[in-house]
Amino acid sequence: MVTFSTIILQFAEQGEKTGWQYIEISADIAQQLKPGTKKSFRVKGMLDGLAINGVALLPMGGGNFIIPLKADTRKALHKNCGAMLQVSIEEDKDFKIALPDDLADCFEFEPEAFAFFNQMPKSHREYFIKWINDAKTNETRNKRIINTVNAMLRKWDYGQMIRAMKKDR
Numbered sequence: 001m002v003t004f005s006t007i008i009l010q011f012a013e014q015g016e017k018t019g020w021q022y023i024e025i026s027a028d029i030a031q032q033l034k035p036g037t038k039k040s041f042r043v044k045g046m047l048d049g050l051a052i053n054g055v056a057l058l059p060m061g062g063g064n065f066i067i068p069l070k071a072d073t074r075k076a077l078h079k080n081c082g083a084m085l086q087v088s089i090e091e092d093k094d095f096k097i098a099l100p101d102d103l104a105d106c107f108e109f110e111p112e113a114f115a116f117f118n119q120m121p122k123s124h125r126e127y128f129i130k131w132i133n134d135a136k137t138n139e140t141r142n143k144r145i146i147n148t149v150n151a152m153l154r155k156w157d158y159g160q161m162i163r164a165m166k167k168d169r
Contacts, residue, residue, distance in 0.1 A: 003088040010081040027063025045089035054095040113152035127158040
């Protein structure tokens with residue numbers, strides 16, 4: 001477990017990350033957590049006493065990573081940009097995202113889509129699953145499942161699907 005203090009930061013103009021609040025994980029700390037990696041990985045631990053698990057460290061170049069802090073996490077912490085945060089984290093080797101039953105049911109009707117989904121790297125499959133699981137209403141969840149199945153039929157990755165959805169608005 002690596003423990004350190006940091007400050008909550010916010011992106012200004014940074015493409016899709018514009019406005020995100022996050023904490024930086026230096027290359028030194030990332031190497032202590034998972035030596036030799038430059039790809040995203042999951043961590044667990046504590047943020048100011050708030051337990052976290054399965055949280056993604058996203059690479060930012062030069063060996064540095066970030067942990068995006070969603071609104072619900074910031075609300076639970078009662079902190080926002082500029083606040084100090086005590087962090088204790090370690091690699092979450094037990095983290096697994098299960099295929100949602102409703103998505104699995106849809107894939108039964110589209111075996112070609114399911115085959116493409118399973119060919120994707122694990123981290124890419126997890127983007128889709130997390131996006132579906134983060135839906136706040138059943139209507140949104142159902143739309144996301146439909147979009148996921150259609151993306152698999154078109155052999156699109158997550159980014160291609162999101163860009164196509166933005167064009168359709």
